[in-house]
Amino acid sequence: MKNRLKVLRAERDWSQQDLGERLGVSRQSVNAIEKGRYDPSLPLAFSISEVFGLPIEEIFSRD
């Protein structure tokens, strides 16, 4: 899957660590998701959606 995590993070001036703390996951997890090396579970995708205040489909899309 592709995602807009890096752009959305940059818009808010958040580091990967900042986003990880908001989501309750490690910086490594944020990095792996951002780089497309790991697709998050549905509950984590919903958490990401809530943190950015955007629907999931505006953050994640199919390759």
Add this chain to the structure above:
Amino acid sequence: MTQNTSPAVKRYLRRIAVFMTLYMVALFGAKWLFQAFVPQGALAYALAIVPALPLIGVFWAVMRLLVEERDEYMRMLFVRQSLFATGFCLTIMTIWQWLQNFELVPPGNGGFGAAFLWFIGLGVGAIYNQVTMGDTFRKEADQ
């Protein structure tokens, strides 16, 4: 198992420290008792098993880490690492067994059993995770 310092990892590290300390005490204690008193019968069997118990505790600690880690990506890495260790251990033990079956290597294992190989496998598995999934060998981690 990696750089993560989640509460689950902290508990895991504390448990490993306790079990490895108990292992050293049990190992040297059992060796000393066998040399000093030459136990017989059921007592000998019980005493021989004592050093195995902390190692079983280490297996338990690893499995608890897989259950207790709340970060799903880190949990996935730990599961990969444990599966790698299991495959590594089974592969070497199976090859060694067949070399023994055809009497190409001496019987016994020199005191290094499945647990030793599994722990080596965990170490190699951690390197495998870093190479294939980690940040260490990639220059892509943003701060």
